[in-house]
Amino acid sequence: MIKAAIFDMDGLLIDSERIIMQGCIEAAQRIGIAYTQAQYVELVGRIWSDSSRIMAEQLGGEQPMQQVITGLNTFLDARNHVFPLKSGVVELLQYYREAGVICSVASSSPIPHIEHRLTHTGVLDYFQHVTSGQEVKRGKPNPDIYLLALDKLGLQAEECIAFEDSELGAQAAIAAGLRVIVVPDLKQPSTLVRSQAHQVVESLQHWLENHAELAGCATSLPVVV
Known part of the structure; x- marks a missing residue:
């Protein structure tokens, strides 16, 4: 689990x-x-x-x-640096909260950008820790940001799961020893990342509806409406 x-x-x-x-x-x-x-x-x-x-x-x-x-x-x-949430974000975060799974962010963006964007989408409070690329010397695809996130959590890689959209991000999570779920955004992952990723899915909503039980959170999924 x-x-x-x-x-x-x-x-x-x-x-x-x-x-x-x-x-x-x-x-x-x-x-x-x-x-x-x-x-x-x-x-x-x-x-x-x-x-x-x-x-x-x-x-x-x-x-x-x-x-x-x-x-x-x-x-x-002109947009107040505000962006919409991707499909399934709130549902998955709520599911993990109810399952007792800690949620954390590991983003290359500066901390003010992370906090601003997540606050304005209403999901910042779901995350216990935020780790920024500002806090490490080497960015993705190096594993540093994920190793720091694990250190903040006080957990081992095998106790966690990572979600990434980019090639470099997936490589960083894999290098840190994490099981990574890749949700492609602008570009499909390479054959190498596909072979090393835990799953490649079309959206977080799709992961929640079809694969969340594989992460060992629960034996059955909640009804998502």
Whole structure:
């Protein structure tokens, strides 16, 4: 029986990646640069120091990167940096709460972003711990963020399960020794991640309805309405 579930945030709990990607593409277009989804996906799951370096390389330098970030922030400010929840999030968190499973977040995003986004979607109180990429030297796909999350929980990897949407995030969770449920968002996982993941499912709702009992939480699932 698992004791804790560790969740990534962007693209997994909240539907933010598509919106942020749209903001990047539009901001790049305004300065005459064609920016693609394939380029943006390279950034997904990374800590800021890694993603900003890669983005600068993609855009041709630090200056255009800063212009795109400024445009992106203007785009997100208009939305108050609020994003919708993904399918099944509340139902799964409630299910784990009732089953006595601790829920935790391990996100590459800065702590203020994590708290803001989860507060505005009404789910922050479900999480006992929040671990940010700001707290580790090496970002995903290195296991550091998950090892720190496990340390905060005071649990071993075999006592927990992880949920990820990105390739790098799944690799990090696997490297930390966790069973990982992959819920693809912008890109399907590689053959390698598929072979090492505990499950690949289409949504958290799908996991709850069809696979949650495999995590050892209960012998039967609650009715989800």
